[in-house]
Amino acid sequence: QVRLVESGGGLVQAGGSLRLSCAASGSIFSINAMGWYRQAPGRQRELVADITSDGSTRYADSVKGRFTISRDNAKNTVYLQMNSLKPEDTAVYYCNAPINLHDYWGQGTRVTVSS
Numbered sequence: 001q002v003r004l005v006e007s008g009g010g011l012v013q014a015g016g017s018l019r020l021s022c023a024a025s026g027s028i029f030s031i032n033a034m035g036w037y038r039q040a041p042g043r044q045r046e047l048v049a050d051i052t053s054d055g056s057t058r059y060a061d062s063v064k065g066r067f068t069i070s071r072d073n074a075k076n077t078v079y080l081q082m083n084s085l086k087p088e089d090t091a092v093y094y095c096n097a098p099i100n101l102h103d104y105w106g107q108g109t110r111v112t113v114s115s
Contacts, residue, residue, distance in 0.1 A: 002026035002104055004095045009109030016113070017083045022095030022106055024076040031099045034071055034078035038091035038111075045094070049080065062088075085113045 008020040024031060035050030049059045049069040057069055066085075071078040078095060090113050095106035 002028060002099050002102070004097060004104050004106035006093065006095050006106040006109040009093060009111045011112045011114065012085055014085060014087055014113055014115050016085050017081070018085065018111060020080040020082070020093055020095075020109060020111075022078045022080075022097075024097060024099060024104070027100075028076055029100050031076060031097055034095070034097040036069065036078070036080045037094045037096055038089075039094070039108075040088075040091040043091075048093070050096075051078065082111070085111075087113045087115045089113050 003025050004022055006020060006022045008018060012018055033050050033052045036048040037045050038048050039045040047060055048063055049067055051057045051069045051071050053073060066083050068081040092108040092110050094108045097104055
């Protein structure tokens, strides 16, 4: 059974940093772009950043210059380094990846940024 498991969320003060991790496990034959999404209370889920298997990245305008996405293909793991965090970054962050031609989501990890 394929799973995505996130870790690394928590409470941090504005200006601080957090690093999220998401590991894919199970019988994986193919995995393409891996991404991070977030959903704040009362808002729609939005793309934060994603990265292809060859390392091409894209970011939401709101996080450019502050967040960095990376991945370790050997470990089927994607990371999100979040610096200069702002209260508006507060949300549940979800990992997403198409694995074996099916779309998978992690359970989410909460990030809370206090002012």
